[in-house]
Amino acid sequence: MLDNSEGYVTEDGRKIGGVVMEMKNITLRFGGVVAIKDISFDIREGEIRAIIGPNGAGKSSMLNVISGFYVPQEGEVWFHGSKRPPMRPYEVAREGIARTFQNIALFEGMSVLDNVMTGRLNFMKTNIFQQACWKGKAEAEEVENREAVEKIIDFLEIQHIRKTPVSRLPYGLKKRVELARALAAEPRLLLLDEPMAGMNVEEKEDMSRFILDVNDEFGTTIALIEHDMGVVMDLSDRVVVMDYGKKIGDGTPDEVRSNQDVIDAYLGVSHD
């Protein structure tokens, strides 16, 4: 059923592996409104996959289906070669799918370090009493998780704000902390919901660099939604284009750029 066989090689020479996630004929309705209509696509190991489309096209809904926040009425979600039963968001997270949100969802009252540490909750196996007493295995475990977190904090260049409460950070840094928390979970698939929304050019460049570095360094498979066409075309290996809940294009940035449907629906009415 699944085409797990061959991958492909990107323009810049990265090897892309087999299918990690496959969406089959997904349909999602809210009452009478059809948010997603019969959409299928796949995400492959190690690739950066973008979902684009005008406002209200159903991109965020699609991301929410993948991360379990919405349950589609029809269609199947396949993850690592097996069909996924309907799951709650926290169960999806435990399966190794981490995400960020369009309107940043961080723990505002906690420090940056604590926020990123929550990403590793599922790696902690010692029991509650060991942890409370800070004894033996619990201590080793905390140190180990702390090291992993510090590595990510270093990687995303947020060492200087480690102890700062998140509520005091500017928008761009908050986005980066959210990415750090998602990375801390060592996800098999990372979902980014408009990682560059509301950023200035410099912040966008930083974020693009981090996304590419994450993919390069950790080999993380990434699916992202983004409005900024320029950014999407530069970042992603393959692009799904949605419009009014339907898929109107799927392929490499170049293929999508020359697709007449896409030009009509999206690029044709862009503000550039």
Add this chain to the structure above:
Amino acid sequence: MPEQLVFAMEVILNGLMAGVLYALVALGFVLIYKASGIFNYAQGVMALFAAMTLVGIMNGQVPFAHLINATFGTHVHDFGWTVPALLAILMTMGVMVLLAWAVQRFVMRHLVGQEPIILFMATIGLAYFLEGVADLMWGSEIKTLDVGLPQGINLWIDESTFNIFGYGFFIDNLDIVATVIAALLVAALVAFSQYTKQGRAMRAVADDHQAALSVGISLNFIWIMVWSVAGFVALVAGIMWGTKSGVQFSLSLIALKALPVLMLGGFTSIPGAIVGGLIIGVGEKLFEFAIGPLVGGATENWFAYVLALIFLVFRPQGLFGEKIIERV
């Protein structure tokens, strides 16, 4: 040393001890409020329910005896055994966890995402429901609770203060035990919320539901846990108050005394609940001692509320509460 000053010292000491008991109830409120944003009006009734269940189990009472007898025409009252205190406390804790699960399953789960005021109203309903169930289950007569905690005047303090001041302080052993237990409880709660995985998850849930879900935290599990912990604190408070003044329905009214404590300490601060409790405890005893006689006494009934009112005017977030900042 002048006699008045020595008296005042004794009053302050006793006030501190009383304050610890107020703080115990207030702690339960703070816990649930911090973790779920719900002001749990039923906390006091939970303490009553826990104390009644504990007495019932220890005495081998048949739960719902009146109901059973009225329905089936039988005459059951006791199983005819008694349960040792420690075992009974463990069993009561089991009942409180069950209660936590039921509250989550049948009430709170259906109200996810509702306004705080609606959740608050639900806990008022819960309070009355629980009071009714407690009555039906164990009967409404006043019972004595004795789990083996020391009671009565502490002779050592009495003697040593007599040797120093020429006047022996009256300090109840039970109050000393309550203070030690409260200190242990707070230490345990702080360790739990700061150093454990579950504690971190609890703080995360309190902060942002969506974000908590996205890092793999089950909201249901955390909420059941929070209500269980609140049930545990209620049990401790119930044991202390029940031992001190007997297990009776007026016990649920002590919850009202926790309100001014919370207004002083702030609804979101565990240390705040402790300090607030102590201030109220000492304040009302000292006020009664110094000003009471001038205004005809019985100031203990209203002092705490007036103090809370003053705080509401000048520092609405309490001593330790999170600062209220509004951005325009």
